[in-house]
Amino acid sequence: MVNICGHLRDRRRLDGFYDESVPLLVNCCGKQIFKNHNYFLKREKGRLDYQIIYIYRGAGHFCLNGEWTALAAGNVVLFRPSEPQFYSYYAADKPEVYWIHFTGNACEGILDRYSIENCYIGESSSVRQLFHLIITELQFKKIHYEDVVAGNFYILLSMIHRSLCNALRPSENDFSIDRLICEINSRYMENWTVASMADFCKLSESYFSHTFKQRMGVPPMQFLSRLRIEKAKEFLTANSMSVSTVARLVGYDDPLYFSRVFRKSTGIAPHKFYHSIACANTPEWFWENE
Numbered sequence: 059m060v061n062i063c064g065h066l067r068d069r070r071r072l073d074g075f076y077d078e079s080v081p082l083l084v085n086c087c088g089k090q091i092f093k094n095h096n097y098f099l100k101r102e103k104g105r106l107d108y109q110i111i112y113i114y115r116g117a118g119h120f121c122l123n124g125e126w127t128a129l130a131a132g133n134v135v136l137f138r139p140s141e142p143q144f145y146s147y148y149a150a151d152k153p154e155v156y157w158i159h160f161t162g163n164a165c166e167g168i169l170d171r172y173s174i175e176n177c178y179i180g181e182s183s184s185v186r187q188l189f190h191l192i193i194t195e196l197q198f199k200k201i202h203y204e205d206v207v208a209g210n211f212y213i214l215l216s217m218i219h220r221s222l223c224n225a226l227r228p229s230e231n232d233f234s235i236d237r238l239i240c241e242i243n244s245r246y247m248e249n250w251t252v253a254s255m256a257d258f259c260k261l262s263e264s265y266f267s268h269t270f271k272q273r274m275g276v277p278p279m280q281f282l283s284r285l286r287i288e289k290a291k292e293f294l295t296a297n298s299m300s301v302s303t304v305a306r307l308v309g310y311d312d313p314l315y316f317s318r319v320f321r322k323s324t325g326i327a328p329h330k331f332y333h334s335i336a337c338a339n340t341p342e343w344f345w346e347n348e
Contacts, residue, residue, distance in 0.1 A: 059095050063088025064196025066204075074107035075158055076139065081164035083205050087192045092116075101143040105160040109137040110174065111145075112218075116153030120145040120331050122176065130181040134218060136169070156189040158209065172215040179221035184296045188214040212314045213265045234259040235273050246285050247309040252278055263310075285311070294332045301328045 064087040067075070075085050077339075085107055090097075111118070115131045119145035122135075131154075134244065137143050139161075147153045179185070191210050194205045238258050242250065255278050256266035270278045286308040294302045305316035320328045 059093065059097065060091040061088065062090075064193045066196060066207075072099075073103070073106035074105035074109075075161060076163045078163045082162040082168060082208060082211070082279070083160060084192065084196070084211050085159040085161060087196055087207075088145060088156070088160040089189065089193060090147070090153075090157070092149050092153050092155075094149055096146065096148045097144060098146040104137060104139060104143050105159065106139055107159045108139060108169075109143070110155045110164055110218075111135040111137075111161050112179075112185060112189065114154045114156060114181060116147075116151040116155075118145055118147050118151075118153055120154060130165060132182075134174070134222075135176050135177075136174055146306060149167045156186065158192065158211070168212075168215065172219040173222065174215060174218060177222050178225055179218055180225050182221045185214065185221060187216050188217060192265075193308050199336065234261070235270060238270075239274075241284060242285065246282065246289060247307060249309070250279075250282055271346075283319060287320055289326065290316075290320060291324075291331070294328060295307050295335050306329065306338065 060326075066084060111134070113129055113133050113135075117128050118133070118135075119126060119128050119131050120135055121142075121179060135145075138236055147155065160213050178186050192207055192214070195207045195210070238255060241258065242255075252263055252267060254268070256263045259266055261269065267278060270281070274281055276284070290304050290308045291298055293307055299307075300312040301317060305311075305313040308316070310316035310319070318327055320326075321332070324331060325335070
């Protein structure tokens, strides 16, 4: 058996640590690989802290709600304080398992926020990597490691929830939509249309439009328009450019049309937006000396 772990404290306690004086505190984190020996754990009274187990490979066997069940790779198990813990791993299943123990007065709210529960999220290399980062920080204990551990733990919970959402809905088109979003962010000034976007994703226009809006919350052309206006704001803020120049830079050949789109989005004309920024960034003594 391979057991790699990191602990917050130098001393160990089989029943864990309970701390209500802080919102959140990670007690320990680890990785276990079972190659030659079986493993059985029995904690009738559970632990004082919370525990999340992630089965990355193989399988684990857990007694949940009074019944034993085999959980394959990709499953997450949550144990709350004082909840009985009975589970086992068999070498024949070749399990690779990650676990983390945490405590604090805000744990229930945090778990609720990220919808953490017994669930299937799939074999996520991102989740696995975050466990490794937390383990390493707890082992090395470099300056500010507590903050890094807490930050990575929040990211871990976020990735578990994201993976859960992906597992609950068809995700075959997520990658193509992600690629399109990256492409649009770097080529926002080009002549994109719904047809060209759908073609980029190798989807029909109607299915693409539906999938894009479901994924991003807005129709594709509205997403592009918002992105262009945000880029226009950056150009107007950082450079002394004419409105027509900014319009061309963000993909509008007609400055008048660009001005109408800008005003509809921001409530102010581009030249007035520029002057409002210029006045805000100019010290009062400059105007006093005019």
